[in-house]
Amino acid sequence: MSTDIYGCIETRHPCADHDWYDDAPWLYAMDLSPLYSGNDYTAFxxxxxVRNYAGWEPVAAGRGLPGDVSAQVRGDYERWAPLDTLHGATWVAWQELEAIDMGAVPRGSRGLLRVQEPETSAAVWEYWVTDTWPIEIINRFGEPPVGSSPATARHGTWTSGSATLGFHRVTRGQAIGPGSGWEHVFAVMKALAGRFGPRGVRLVAYFD
Structure with a gap:
């Protein structure tokens, strides 16, 4: 069963710290779905x-819903929570997102192995590789010519019969940068931060 993401962007009212302000500090700004509707596990x-097969050091894992989350987000979450399918609730401020090192790679893997075969051209099989090549790859295609060990293998692309295989280094920039869909989320958050400040804009998210 696939995992999908839900959530929204919230902004903190500029007057929330004043004694006279008695409304909710955080306000619902925009749903996530028009900006990002994918379910790429590398980005998650x-x-x-969530679905961290690559072994990333996540930016904001398992923080739960903010205690001061907006009423609309809490209501949406609590409406679906009784179905017992939601998990991974968390939040992240724009201040954290804009500070991400987009050149960083996952610590838990040596790279991403992609396999594409003509008879299944619509599908690309992906394997996050640690210190040994997947046994099914060895059995089917033999030892990759890029190296006997993923720890010392060079990155590159090769063919085996009719299949094309590639062993690639994946950075955070490739996972969540331009072309991933997340650039739209970040662009909106950056624009809002011009009004509310980098700590006054956050993304609240959860998964099923």
Whole structure:
């Protein structure tokens, strides 16, 4: 069963710290879905530690819903929570997102192995590789010519029969940068931060 993401962008009212202000400090700004509707596990793991097959050091994993989350987000979450399918609730401020090192790579893997075969051209099989090549790859295609050990293998692409295989280094920039879909989320958050400040804009997210 696939995992999907839900959530929204919230902003903190500029007057929330004043004694006279008695409304909710955080306000619902925009739903996540028009900006990002994908379910790329590489990005989920990179940002939130969900489906983290690559072994990323996640930016904001398992923080739960903020205690001062907006009423709309809490209501949406609590409406679905009784179905017992939601998990991974968390939040992250724009201040944290804008500080991400986009050149960083996952610590828990040596790289991403992609396999594409003509008869299944619509599908690309992906394997996050640690210190040994996947046994099914060895059995089917033999030892990769890029190296006997992923720890010392060079990155590159090769063919085996009709299949094309590639062993690639994946950075945070590739996981959540331009072309990933997340650039739209970040662009909106950055624009809002111009009004509310980098700590006054956050993304609240959860998964099923």
């Amino acid at each position: 793991g990179c940002l939130f530690g």
